[in-house]
Structures are given as structure tokens and as C-alpha cells.
Amino acid sequence: MQQLEENKAKYFTFAIPPNELILESGKKLGPIRIAYETYGKLNQEKTNAILIAHALSGDAHAAGINQQKGIEGWWNNLIGPEKGIDTNKFFVICSNIIGGCQGSTGPSSINPYTGKEYSTDFPIITIGDIVNAQKALINHLKISKLLSVIGGSMGGMQVLQWMVAYPESIKSAIPIATTMKHTPQQIAFNEVGRQAIISDPNWKNGHYYGSKVPAKGLALARMIGHITYMSDDSMSKKFGRRFKTKKNDAIKFEPEFEVEGYLRYRGGSFVKRFDANSYLYITKAMDNFNIANGKDIGH
16 A cells, blocks of 8 residues: 655744734734645645544644654544545645644744743634634635545534535535534533643743643643543443552552553653643633534524
8 A cells, every 4th residue: 555755744824914813702813823734636626625623632744754753643544545535536634723732823832922922822712713724724725615624523523613614615524523512521521621730830820831831730631631532331441450560569659550551641641742721722612612602503
């Protein structure tokens, strides 16, 4: 099977003052930089473009090998030559969302008015704002209608938003493992995760850039999140009550069960690649998402 060539991120800047993006909150944001990657070739008619929307912890690097970091794309098993989303047939686009921390404008970006990171001065964003920024990218690529928009989890929320906000700009939509709105319990878990970050002394009201990051808080938030990503049955099948170490070799309060080790690993590795403030902003956008919002979406 063919493999995608090494890929390099591209960047698109728009909403340059005085033409900032008007957010759903009424606040303005600009300039905005969008990091994105593309795979395959756009046909002459521009009718084979597919937009991939990433989940909470994702980024623009959906497939192939990242040139800068040598990392395989998070959906590399699905996107590529002769794969489910065949790049021999389709032109595939994936962008990092605004509010993120992998190349697109977010809390860790420099505020042009202060010369410092936005931090918590970054405005609250919504899934609608995220999709509006994606639409600006698609317009920049001169694509009038996408063949499809595909995404799972928070990416699925973006797919639903495309269906409501820009139905004339998509031919099909594939939302995966997503929801029209979060339940109270989902919001509650996200709030506990946010409080884990905010309670970390190194968070400093969001102004931690250039100093120690709130690593413990962010790791704990990720551990809490991972509990919600798996059902009780799937955890039982994956871990059971198996011990990570021999019972007598365990250090007091260190991971003893395999499930404990798994959560510690997930939390620790997440801190190395994600920004705590982005986690706060993105989970809030997910909690505030409600695709109906009083609209009739039955047709």
C-alpha cells in the first residue's frame, strides 16, 4: 500500500484589523492564524475536497508524517492512499481550531495589542466561531462546496454546526460519536477538569507563560477526561483488576492497578503537547454547544 509523503503544516492568516472576525459573543478577534495540512490533490472542478474536524486534543496533523516532529497523524490509519478516505481520490483538509495550541490562534498566541500572550484575555469561543474560521479557510482555498465534512467527538460537533450554518457549502456530513449538546453529567466532568487546572498554583490566573506550567492540574484534568471516554464495561475488558506491579512491590500510593498506570501515563503525556488554557477554552466551547438553540433542525 502507498504511503503519504512527509507533510508540512501550512498557515492562513485572516481577520486582519479592522476586519476582525465577529465572534458569537459579539467580541472581535484578529488577526487570526489557522494552521492546516492537506493531503491528495484538488481536482480541476474543486469537487473532491473533504474537511476533517479534529477532537478536543487533536490538531491539523491528521495523516502522514509531520516533517517538524516526525509524528504520525492521529487518523493515519484512515486517511491516505487506498485507505478509507483515499487521498488518491480526495483532497483532504484538516485545520487546528481557533482556541487551540498547535499553530492556530489561541490563548498562548501573542496579543498584537499588548505584545504578550493572550492568556485569559483571549475571548470565549464557541463551536460556531470555530466553524466560521474553518469556512474562512475553505473560502481562501476557493472551494465553494465541500464533498464532505467528517469528525468525531468535538469534531462531530463541528460537523453538526456545518450542517446548520453552511448547508449550501457541503454535499455530505459524517458526524461520529458526537452529541447535539452535552448532558449535565458531561458538563460536570468538564468543570471538575477545569477546576483541577485553575486550582494548580502554577496556573496564576492563566498567566503562566514563560514560567512553570500548571502540569499537575492539566494532567489531572486529562485523567478525569479519560474516565469519561471509556465505559465501565470497556474498562473491565481492557484492565480488569490486574496489577501493574507485584502487590508487595508497590510503593505507597503509587499506581498499583493497570488502570491507575494508564491514567497516569495519559495525564503525563498530555502535558507535554497541550496548553492548559486551551483546555479551559475548548471544553467550555463544548459545554456551551447546543446545535438546536431554539432552531427547527428537523428538515
